[in-house]
Amino acid sequence: MAMVWGQGELFAEASKEEIKQTEFYLGKYKLMTLFMSDYENYQREMAQVAIDGEVARRIDQTDLHADKTANATILDEKQKWVYNQYRKFRFMINRAHSQIIDPEVKEAIDIRFIQGYSRKETILFMRRGTAHSTVDRRIAEGIKSIANTLKVMGFFEEIHRKF
Incomplete structure (x- = not known):
């Protein structure tokens, strides 16, 4: 894995794109x-649904006739690949989340993304009296912290791998 850091950079900073x-x-x-x-x-x-259903009928729309069993096998392999990629991504994201130092930032990220609540619900779940701008700032800090950790872990190189 090639890490792209600036010369003499001890702590990697994620770019805006990252x-x-x-x-x-x-x-x-x-x-x-x-x-x-x-x-x-x-x-x-x-x-079994891939074999029985229409999903595997034609993977490529230019095919006039398709071998459903072969296409179902390809579809199954792709699902397995996606599953394995998601496992890696989830592992890396969980590790990066665990590296957040500020407990309030960690809590905001946990509610918003790990538990999957909306922005509005996240604001409601935070401690009473916490302003929405404070919650937004904590979420932004958490995203940046996770991005910096993911950069060190090689996440951004991993997401560019193809099936």
Whole structure:
């Protein structure tokens, strides 16, 4: 894994683009977790639906005739690859979340992204009397902290790998 840091930089700082990517993946965290749970609990059923259903009929829309079994196998392999990628991403995000020092920032990130609540619900769950701008600031600080940790872990190189 190639790390791209500035010369003489001891503590990596995430770029604006990496912070935006971090926010995107944090926003998808709950969906990744739900997919993983579904895949773990219903892997056989998902494979059978792929064979029986229309999903595998034509993976490529230019195919006039398709081998459903072969396409279902490709679809199953892709689902397995996505599952494994999500496992890596979730592990790295959880590690980065655990590295947040400020407990209030950690709590805001936990409510907003790990538990998957909306911005409004996050504000309501925070301690009584906490201004919405304070919650927004804590979330922004948490995203930046997670992005910096993910940069050190090689997350941004990992997300660019293809199937």
